[in-house]
Amino acid sequence: MSEIWAGMAEAFLLIWSLDADLIDITLRSLQVSLSALVIACALALPLGTWLAIRRFRHRRFVIATMNAFMGLPPVVVGLIVYLLLSRAGPFGVLGLLFTPAAMIIAQVIIITPLIASITHQAMRELWSDYHDLLISLNTTHGQRIATLIWDGRRTLMTAALAGFGRAIGEVGAIMIVGGNIDHVTRVLTTAIALETGKGDFALALGLGFVLIALSLCVNLAIHTLSRTEREGRW
Amino acid sequence: MVSRDLYAQLQAVVVKRRGKAVLGPIDLDLSGGGVTIVLGPNGAGKTTLLKVLHGVERVTSGSVSWSVPAKTAQQGQAYVFQSPIMLRRSVRANLAYPLQLLGLPKSEIATRVAHWAARIGLSAELDVPAPRLSGGEQQKLALARALIRRPDTLFLDEPCANLDGRSIREIEEILREATEGGARIIMTTHDLGQARRLADRVLFLNKGQVEEQGESEAFFTEPKSPGATAFLNGDILE
Numbered sequence: 001m002s003e004i005w006a007g008m009a010e011a012f013l014l015i016w017s018l019d020a021d022l023i024d025i026t027l028r029s030l031q032v033s034l035s036a037l038v039i040a041c042a043l044a045l046p047l048g049t050w051l052a053i054r055r056f057r058h059r060r061f062v063i064a065t066m067n068a069f070m071g072l073p074p075v076v077v078g079l080i081v082y083l084l085l086s087r088a089g090p091f092g093v094l095g096l097l098f099t100p101a102a103m104i105i106a107q108v109i110i111i112t113p114l115i116a117s118i119t120h121q122a123m124r125e126l127w128s129d130y131h132d133l134l135i136s137l138n139t140t141h142g143q144r145i146a147t148l149i150w151d152g153r154r155t156l157m158t159a160a161l162a163g164f165g166r167a168i169g170e171v172g173a174i175m176i177v178g179g180n181i182d183h184v185t186r187v188l189t190t191a192i193a194l195e196t197g198k199g200d201f202a203l204a205l206g207l208g209f210v211l212i213a214l215s216l217c218v219n220l221a222i223h224t225l226s227r228t229e230r231e232g233r234w
Numbered sequence: 235m236v237s238r239d240l241y242a243q244l245q246a247v248v249v250k251r252r253g254k255a256v257l258g259p260i261d262l263d264l265s266g267g268g269v270t271i272v273l274g275p276n277g278a279g280k281t282t283l284l285k286v287l288h289g290v291e292r293v294t295s296g297s298v299s300w301s302v303p304a305k306t307a308q309q310g311q312a313y314v315f316q317s318p319i320m321l322r323r324s325v326r327a328n329l330a331y332p333l334q335l336l337g338l339p340k341s342e343i344a345t346r347v348a349h350w351a352a353r354i355g356l357s358a359e360l361d362v363p364a365p366r367l368s369g370g371e372q373q374k375l376a377l378a379r380a381l382i383r384r385p386d387t388l389f390l391d392e393p394c395a396n397l398d399g400r401s402i403r404e405i406e407e408i409l410r411e412a413t414e415g416g417a418r419i420i421m422t423t424h425d426l427g428q429a430r431r432l433a434d435r436v437l438f439l440n441k442g443q444v445e446e447q448g449e450s451e452a453f454f455t456e457p458k459s460p461g462a463t464a465f466l467n468g469d470i471l472e
Binding site for chain 2: 126131132133135136137138139145147151152166
């Protein structure tokens with residue numbers, strides 16, 4: 001119990017003193033996770049919506065696979081991305097291994113199925129409401145997807161936040177492809193893992209509390225900016 | 235608008251659901267303007283016929299052809315559903331939506347939206363979320379959203395079901411204006427009084443078949459088929 005109090009005190013001290021390393025690590029965590037989130041949303045929102053409105057052969061199989069990929073083991077994703085980006089791998093020439101870009105790629109792979117799956121669930125309901133109207137207005141598939149995403153944007157915010165939560169808290173994959181290099185690829189989660197390994201539990205816990213606070217702040221900021229509560233009455 | 239002398243021809247049209255025919259076989263020629271009211275008991279196939287004509291219901295067999303290519307015909311049509319479907323947007327955005335799909339300039343969209351909002355008495359509610367309107371207001375908004383595109387043909391599926399007298403009168407007034415403007419209306423209703431007030435022609439469906447069609451006055455005064463006679467007498471048709 002005393003270690004938790006010590007961790008909280010350490011977190012307070014780190015924030016209060018505006019520790020340069022903490023700011024560096026925190027900003028990199030945000031940079032990697034928000035970049036992954038933007039890319040994943042650009043892929044997953046149209047994909048989930050498209051799956052909600054299109055009927056095609058093997059559709060159920062595709063949806064079941066997508067849902068199964070929500071639980072992709074990050075370590076396995078990290079290993080696969082590592083092999084693809086390593087010198088001997090097909091994308092080795094790009095020199096991305098042990099860079100934030102590699103970490104972003106791994107996180108995109110991990111959170112895209114999660115966001116797409118939640119999007120599919122939400123859009124399926126909205127599509128059942130809009131189906132007759134949008135068909136009767138002779139809309140194209142692109143117009144239908146755009147309309148559903150726009151009108152369902154507040155629900156989709158939940159999908160995006162779930163994706164962000166998974167990305168910011170992820171450690172296995174980014175440890176493998178990022179390498180936890182100080183001032184290059186070290187982020188909050190890998191730093192926590194490192195400090196725990198070193199036995200500095202107070203600092204590890206302190207970083208953990210900073211991570212939780214960061215996640216909370218981002219969620220609140222997105223809710224406030226998107227006015228989820230105020231306009232969630234449509 | 236596409237053409238004022240637009241006509242539709244249905245040849246041996248059959249619509250089946252789960253192997254059971256819900257409409258047809260039907261051979262039908264729909265020509266001329268004005269208001270055509272589709273009457274019939276529940277389950278007669280009225281809504282299915284409207285959806286077939288609008289091209290949103292696939293026929294199991296037979297063919298539907300218009301005097302213009304199907305895509306052109308559909309672009310000149312609008313459909314108002316029995317339960318109004320409101321986009322989760324403001325009244326203004328609901329009215330603007332079909333015009334945005336047509337790619338009209340913003341100034342033109344704003345002008346038409348202001349005109350129709352005033353016409354249906356919702357000028358003060360332009361920024362109110364449409365799903366929060368009353369049932370009557372939603373139905374008027376759905377009608378305005380259909381007419382704002384200036385369609386040649388307007389399909390209405392029981393547009394006044396469950397509405398109060400005032401809303402019904404307002405909607406009928408808008409429909410009269412639309413026909414005077416040259417739009418052709420094909421609508422279903424259970425309200426025989428409304429059918430008498432609005433219809434130029436009547437199409438009577440029973441068990442998925444066209445039992446009788448003709449001029450409104452002749453239909454209401456001297457129905458020829460036993461089904462139509464029984465329907466007008468208020469008998470229960472099975």
